[in-house]
Amino acid sequence: LIDTRGVMKVIRPPALLTAIVPGAALAASAPCDPQAVVKIPGGAHGIGFDDIGYAPQLHRITIPAGTTGNLVLMDPVTHALTVIPDVSAAPKVKSFREGTTSAIYAEGYLFASDHDPTEIVTIDPKTHAVLERTKLESGPDYVRYVARTHEIWVTEPGKAQIQAFKLADDPKPTLTPEAVIPIPGGPESLEIDDQRNRAYSNLWKNKTVEMGLITHKVLAEWPNTCKGSNGIAIDEARDHVFVACGEGKVVTLAPTENGKV
Numbered sequence: 001l002i003d004t005r006g007v008m009k010v011i012r013p014p015a016l017l018t019a020i021v022p023g024a025a026l027a028a029s030a031p032c033d034p035q036a037v038v039k040i041p042g043g044a045h046g047i048g049f050d051d052i053g054y055a056p057q058l059h060r061i062t063i064p065a066g067t068t069g070n071l072v073l074m075d076p077v078t079h080a081l082t083v084i085p086d087v088s089a090a091p092k093v094k095s096f097r098e099g100t101t102s103a104i105y106a107e108g109y110l111f112a113s114d115h116d117p118t119e120i121v122t123i124d125p126k127t128h129a130v131l132e133r134t135k136l137e138s139g140p141d142y143v144r145y146v147a148r149t150h151e152i153w154v155t156e157p158g159k160a161q162i163q164a165f166k167l168a169d170d171p172k173p174t175l176t177p178e179a180v181i182p183i184p185g186g187p188e189s190l191e192i193d194d195q196r197n198r199a200y201s202n203l204w205k206n207k208t209v210e211m212g213l214i215t216h217k218v219l220a221e222w223p224n225t226c227k228g229s230n231g232i233a234i235d236e237a238r239d240h241v242f243v244a245c246g247e248g249k250v251v252t253l254a255p256t257e258n259g260k261v
Contacts, residue, residue, distance in 0.1 A: 038074065040072055042065065042070065047067055051102035051103070051141075053103070055110075061076055064103045064112055066101055067098050070085050084128045085128075087123065088112075099114075104144055105145075107167060109125065109131070114140070118136040118139050119140075120133070121134075137180075138156035139158045140154050141154075141188075142154070142187075144191070145167075148214070151164050151165060151178060151213075152164070156187075157187060160182060160183055160185065160186065162187055162190065164180070165178055183203070185204055186201055189202050193255075195236045197212060200255075202243060207221050207229065208241065208253060210222070222253055223259075225251055
């Protein structure tokens, strides 16, 4: 877990705790202490974390470090940090939606958001060099990779849309605009299910949308019972879509049953 002051706290999983401490005692106890606290370089005055992920190919946690302008990679075992600088210029005025806030690994490269100017930044994970900057139509939120179509998708809430870019690697990694998917009332969050040829995002209030990866079209809108819709996670093996609600709950949707709660 990372707080907004730029401090990472590694928490023991509840399953591990219940194996050590009886369930009743755990329920009655205070919140568990972190196993470690990892300070993000440059984060002393606040960063504004948003989208933190994991790149299994690199065996690293990807931490777009917001207002520092850096992309930080963390070894999940040793907590050692690698800082990739100058992904974004550090803003003069600190705010949550600034710097770099989302990143993904795909086909040998890292792709990170830059809020000013509004771009996707292509990075060599070995040399840490910035290889390309691709202009966006509006400010980026989530960056995701679609393996089925060799595309990078970027949510742009300011224009209520998702931009899809074709990824090519000859002679250098290049993103070419492929399609725009209108999402009126959104989009918030984005997750890709390559197995079922689907993508999922939220509207800001009470709905989750299902999209086709090949058609670049919205296929359905499902009520998710959230007053405010936030993050999404998916379980491809069991066909579950999990939606985090701003009022403090998680809703599980079944995409194979028309988004049934």
